[in-house]
Amino acid sequence: MTATVSGRPEHEALSNKKSTPLISMRNIQKSFGSVHALRGASVDVHAGEIVALVGDNGAGKSTLVKVMAGVHAADSGDYEIEGKPVNIRTPADATAQGIATVYQDLALCNNLDAVQNLFLGRELTGPGIFGHRVRRAECEVRAREVMTRMRLGNLSLTRPVGAMSGGQRQNIAIARSILWKPKVVILDEPTAALSHSAAQQVADLIRSLADDGLGIVIVSHDIHHFVVNSTDRIEVMRLGANAASFRSRDVTGEMVVNAMVGGNEGVNLAG
Numbered sequence: 663m664t665a666t667v668s669g670r671p672e673h674e675a676l677s678n679k680k681s682t683p684l685i686s687m688r689n690i691q692k693s694f695g696s697v698h699a700l701r702g703a704s705v706d707v708h709a710g711e712i713v714a715l716v717g718d719n720g721a722g723k724s725t726l727v728k729v730m731a732g733v734h735a736a737d738s739g740d741y742e743i744e745g746k747p748v749n750i751r752t753p754a755d756a757t758a759q760g761i762a763t764v765y766q767d768l769a770l771c772n773n774l775d776a777v778q779n780l781f782l783g784r785e786l787t788g789p790g791i792f793g794h795r796v797r798r799a800e801c802e803v804r805a806r807e808v809m810t811r812m813r814l815g816n817l818s819l820t821r822p823v824g825a826m827s828g829g830q831r832q833n834i835a836i837a838r839s840i841l842w843k844p845k846v847v848i849l850d851e852p853t854a855a856l857s858h859s860a861a862q863q864v865a866d867l868i869r870s871l872a873d874d875g876l877g878i879v880i881v882s883h884d885i886h887h888f889v890v891n892s893t894d895r896i897e898v899m900r901l902g903a904n905a906a907s908f909r910s911r912d913v914t915g916e917m918v919v920n921a922m923v924g925g926n927e928g929v930n931l932a933g
């Protein structure tokens with residue numbers, strides 16, 4: 663299918679992709695009382711693409727991904743999934759549309775093991791002596807499949823995740839997000855507080871998910887390493903709107919930071 667975002671040439675230029683985006687958000691507005699957090703923000707996410715959302719504190723990145731994930735309802739603007747207008751008002755709406763989110767705090771239960779965390783709240787259950795009980799063996803098989811697909815086959819499924827490293831916990835949170843086969847995964851600061859090598863592992867994992875055809879949206883402050891080296895496209899937000907767009911391979915961290923602080927107005931080097 664060819665690009666269908668007619669009347670929006672600036673964003674066709676941004677992605678330079680021929681497919682209909684998995685997600686297309688246009689002119690999103692969101693206020694919290696008197697705080698105008700989003701002032702016409704837009705973003706596209708294509709299958710197989712890693713999009714970084716960057717910007718200074720308070721630029722509106724988290725608010726935009728929360729609108730995408732149904733945590734906040736937009737006040738106005740257009741939200742399309744695979745070319746069709748959608749009305750996403752709750753996290754359940756977003757999940758039903760194939761959008762998964764890995765929040766910054768990971769929302770893992772430290773006293774539970776990887777299998778329990780993967781299936782938290784959505785356990786495979788079946789009839790047992792005391793009514794429905796979790797079908798642990800089946801959950802374990804499913805968990806092992808996902809972990810193997812993510813090349814994390816050697817991660818313990820039975821150790822409490824509280825005893826694991828930050829990188830391992832991040833990987834388990836990502837595994838949980840893809841368990842139900844989403845189309846898009848949103849990650850808020852996936853490499854914050856990780857060592858260089860753990861961050862690289864997470865970056866490799868995210869790339870392999872994109873190679874499998876998922877669209878990935880990442881909020882990150884790690885401009886000089888993760889963002890410029892491990893993403894495909896960079897959307898710079900400032901004061902609730904888009905300030906610049908870059909193709910990651912064409913920019914330096916310094917250029918991105920300049921755009922974040924207002925050094926080069928309205929830059930579009932994304933192609």
Ligand SMILES: Nc1ncnc2c1ncn2[C@@H]1O[C@H](COP(=O)(O)OP(=O)(O)OP(=O)(O)O)[C@@H](O)[C@H]1O
Nearest residue numbers: 694697698699717718719720721722723724725726
């Ligand atoms: N639930 C809320 N209630 C009131 N104001 C909010 C709420 N969430 C965000 N804001 C405000 O909206 C603006 C954008 O915040 P947002 O969290 O989206 O920024 P951000 O780009 O994610 O920043 P950071 O890099 O610090 O995480 C800020 O002024 C913030 O104070």
Ligand SMILES: [Mg+2]
Nearest residue numbers: 723724725881
């Ligand atoms: Mg934020």
